[in-house]
Amino acid sequence: MVLARRKVVYLLLVAALVFFLSPFGWLLITSLKAPSELRAIPIHWWPHDPSWDNFRQALTFFDYLGYARNSLTIAGVYSVLITLASAWAGYGFARLHAPGKRFVFGLMLSTMMMPQIITLIPTYLLFVKAGLVNTYVPWVLWGLCGAPYLIFLFRQFFTNMPKELEEAAIIDGCGQIRIFWRIFLPQSWPVVATSLILSFSWSWGDYVAPALLLDDDRTTLSIKIATGYVNEHGSGLFNLVAAGSVMYIVPVLVLFLILQRGFVTGTATSGLK
Structure with missing residues (x-):
């Protein structure tokens, strides 16, 4: 009975894996097709002669690596800044005492329910x-402001x-900033990994901003990927x-x-109280 149940679970997991990976599989197959096969009727499910040269052309059709550098700069700076800012804010909400903190x-958590499209035009006008x-300054400012969800995780x-860690550090003469940098932040590696992955993915995949x-x-x-691959006829x-x-997917993967081990641990434990 236990063995049969385990087989059913494995089959469901394999089916879910195939379902979630099918879009990426279709994207990979399409990347190996010739232009004539994309227009063929009926549809060619598999390329007759896989064209690996498509990847070389994709790299050289425009300055692919240059635009990738722009994305890496924005996503890297944004993810590091928003992780540090969210960690500091989360530390304040968790360990410091102030009237009206709750x-x-x-109020901060309630902003998570506000669609970002509502603030898009006002934000653009402020930056103008x-x-x-x-x-790239807007991404620096967004990073310094932190993110409500990440602040909640931290x-x-x-x-x-344990409160004893904080008390021992205070006895040794540490202030709140040193306690945060020397004790709390190094111990929060699972949440840091989670924050880095999520924030990097947000910025790397952002199209609107x-x-x-x-x-x-x-x-x-x-x-550039969405708009740059056009022929002379448009x-x-x-x-x-x-x-x-x-x-484009490779850097996120x-x-x-x-960071996957820290990511799994962070998402599994950060919401516990």
């Missing part, structure tokens, strides 16, 4: 008046840490779009593979 924390359009993690704030020469790879080269998109 109200402010609840401040002269920050076509610069707050929950820091709340569960770069399209709104950056010119073509400073924009990100996500914008038609889309969808096999190159697919090849470029496959390579690499980051997740490096």
